[in-house]
Amino acid sequence: MPLHLQTPLIESDAYGRPGHQVWLKMEALQPCGSFKLRGVGHACEAAAARGARRLLSSSGGNAGLAVAWAGRRLGLPVTVVVPETTLPQPKALIAQQGAQVVVHGSSWMEANDHLMQLRQPTDAFIHPFDDPLLWQGHASMINEVAAAGRKPDAVVLSVGGGGLLSGVVQGLQAQGWHDVPVVAVETTGAASLAAAMQAGEPVTLPAITSVATSLGARCVADQALAVTRTHPVQSAVVTDREALQACLRFADDHRVIVEPACGAALALAMTEPAQRALPVLQQAQRLLVIVCGGVCTPHADLVRLLDAA
Numbered sequence: 187m188p189l190h191l192q193t194p195l196i197e198s199d200a201y202g203r204p205g206h207q208v209w210l211k212m213e214a215l216q217p218c219g220s221f222k223l224r225g226v227g228h229a230c231e232a233a234a235a236r237g238a239r240r241l242l243s244s245s246g247g248n249a250g251l252a253v254a255w256a257g258r259r260l261g262l263p264v265t266v267v268v269p270e271t272t273l274p275q276p277k278a279l280i281a282q283q284g285a286q287v288v289v290h291g292s293s294w295m296e297a298n299d300h301l302m303q304l305r306q307p308t309d310a311f312i313h314p315f316d317d318p319l320l321w322q323g324h325a326s327m328i329n330e331v332a333a334a335g336r337k338p339d340a341v342v343l344s345v346g347g348g349g350l351l352s353g354v355v356q357g358l359q360a361q362g363w364h365d366v367p368v369v370a371v372e373t374t375g376a377a378s379l380a381a382a383m384q385a386g387e388p389v390t391l392p393a394i395t396s397v398a399t400s401l402g403a404r405c406v407a408d409q410a411l412a413v414t415r416t417h418p419v420q421s422a423v424v425t426d427r428e429a430l431q432a433c434l435r436f437a438d439d440h441r442v443i444v445e446p447a448c449g450a451a452l453a454l455a456m457t458e459p460a461q462r463a464l465p466v467l468q469q470a471q472r473l474l475v476i477v478c479g480g481v482c483t484p485h486a487d488l489v490r491l492l493d494a495a
């Protein structure tokens with residue numbers, strides 16, 4: 187039994203225009219607030235089946251929360267090691283799931299090193315984006331779109347480390363939808379896929395400077411770059427301001443709060459079709475947007491960050 191829910195596929199009256207439908211795959215409605223539960227839940231179930239005695243994560247965001255949520259349902263203890271910089275909201279939600287939260291070090295690297303020292307042979311480490319089990323779990327959202335009898339002309343999604351991108355492309359290919367292009371959106375200051383696609387090889391950004399913390403992988407998974415070579419994928423980069431504005435507009439239009447990481451993808455879908463920068467988005471009559479969600483930025487923070495951006 188998968189741990190994730192089947193999510194609604196909503197045709198947006200707010201962003202659709204005559205001849206241009208916008209469909210929202212509402213991953214924000216997963217019980218822990220993001221699509222992460224699909225892949226993480228699948229990886230955690232596989233770990234439990236292998237006999238793992240404990241689940242480990244070094245994500246202080248939606249991936250760590252998904253591991254905590256999955257572990258609780260599977261009856262496995264969870265330890266999440268996070269750096270001091272972790273936001274209070276996700277930390278509280280991870281603890282609320284009964285996971286042990288260990289705060290260690292000033293960067294993700296230090297927290298991750300500490301986690302590796304704690305690691306026992308019977309532990310399963312759940313990566314936030316770089317694992318074939320995650321991609322397989324994420325691919326299920328495309329199966330649901332196909333089961334609803336809907337084939338989009340293009341898909342818009344956000345990219346951090348590229349797990350979501352890898353999974354969605356896998357899902358599209360499993361449907362034989364090799365002709366459905368994906369627009370992979372990042373924010374300025376977290377655009378590691380854009381840099382890698384431009385260079386034609388993995389690129390490690392010197393730092394993450396975007397408010398879209400869930401897109402803050404300094405280097406994408408090799409698989410994310412690999413799928414850009416086997417599937418039509420175009421990169422797009424929006425500003426923090428555009429992503430934040432999109433979140434607040436989405437809250438008004440669809441009454442759901444999402445992170446700037448998700449606002450990045452929404453920003454493209456909200457733009458009038460004729461004004462969209464990419465021809466593939468101008469032409470798409472049926473645009474599928476993955477509303478990936480995220481719990482790390484409460485509404486008041488969105489407002490505050492937009493004032494400062």
Ligand SMILES: *Cc1c(COP(=O)(O)O)cnc(C)c1O
Pocket residue numbers: 220222248249314315344345346347348349350351400401403445447448478479480481
């Ligand atoms: C993890 C996450 C992303 C990025 O997903 P990747 O698989 O790392 O590319 C985007 N949005 C939200 C809300 C996330 O939690």
